[in-house]
Amino acid sequence: MTTRDLNGKNILITGASRGIGHTLAIELADTGAELILVSRGREALEELKAEIEGRGGKATALCADFSDPGAVFSLAEEIKALVPCLDVLINNAGQALSAPIEETGPGDWDRIMTINARSPYFLTQQLLPLMEASEIKTVVNIASVVATQGYPLQSAYTMSKHALIGFSKSMARELQERGYRVHVISPGGVNTQMVSGVRPDIDTDELIQTEEIAAWVLFLLQNCRNGMVDHIQIRRESKLPW
Numbered sequence: 001m002t003t004r005d006l007n008g009k010n011i012l013i014t015g016a017s018r019g020i021g022h023t024l025a026i027e028l029a030d031t032g033a034e035l036i037l038v039s040r041g042r043e044a045l046e047e048l049k050a051e052i053e054g055r056g057g058k059a060t061a062l063c064a065d066f067s068d069p070g071a072v073f074s075l076a077e078e079i080k081a082l083v084p085c086l087d088v089l090i091n092n093a094g095q096a097l098s099a100p101i102e103e104t105g106p107g108d109w110d111r112i113m114t115i116n117a118r119s120p121y122f123l124t125q126q127l128l129p130l131m132e133a134s135e136i137k138t139v140v141n142i143a144s145v146v147a148t149q150g151y152p153l154q155s156a157y158t159m160s161k162h163a164l165i166g167f168s169k170s171m172a173r174e175l176q177e178r179g180y181r182v183h184v185i186s187p188g189g190v191n192t193q194m195v196s197g198v199r200p201d202i203d204t205d206e207l208i209q210t211e212e213i214a215a216w217v218l219f220l221l222q223n224c225r226n227g228m229v230d231h232i233q234i235r236r237e238s239k240l241p242w
């Protein structure tokens, strides 16, 4: 068999209310996976849950604000009360910040680091006991092209994604012997609210579409050949290769 069956698997997606996480939720629900959808916005999550159930899928919506350093700990307790085993954790929630270094204050820096680096670290840590018994225990972290390159006017965001990739690399090695798979996807500009907020000048037709990112995540989760992919880097076609 070369394709892993996700039917009935419990999959948690953070940042599911819109953008990449939203598309991913719909595509994963269509595989028969049972989803736990997380973000701040209750209304958007309930709409998504209704859409998934309308397609015959299963989903639960949970709210958490990852800018609150304690939120992931209470979220993890809610998840432990909800499911006996978690198969896949997708750390996707994130926020960008466009500002010169001199104009990045401690409040903004802390918020970006807390949402993009601290929260995935401690959410993963808290959920590992719940994943231990899964046959397919997999963590997918959504990083960015800024996780491996310097980007002017995005220093705090760039730092936070470098931190996420550092965590992913160490986690992948630390948990390998226990059967975990850890994948990172690092996209360039994707057609979501995040980009329209900071780069309204970019033609949306030229951006990577959320369905493309969802397809890569599905590939990683369904792949059960002998070869293993650690990191997928996806650039806009117009950007320089390498």
Ligand SMILES: NC(=O)c1ccc[n+]([C@@H]2O[C@H](COP(=O)([O-])OP(=O)(O)OC[C@H]3O[C@@H](n4cnc5c(N)ncnc54)[C@H](OP(=O)(O)O)[C@@H]3O)[C@@H](O)[C@H]2O)c1
Residues within 6 Å of the ligand: 014, 015, 016, 017, 018, 019, 020, 021, 038, 039, 040, 041, 044, 064, 065, 066, 067, 092, 093, 094, 095, 096, 115, 142, 143, 144, 145, 186, 187, 188, 189, 190, 191, 192, 193, 194, 195
């Ligand atoms: N778009 C791009 O070009 C691009 C490129 C590379 C990497 N990425 C990464 O891809 C991931 C998804 O981004 P996207 O483009 O889909 O952005 P998006 O459309 O802005 O969606 C971000 C998601 O994260 C959630 N979120 C934001 N702040 C949160 C908080 N404090 N607590 C909990 N959830 C929060 C949002 O939900 P609520 O607002 O309801 O909380 C939303 O569901 C991010 O990690 C981003 O860094 C994006």
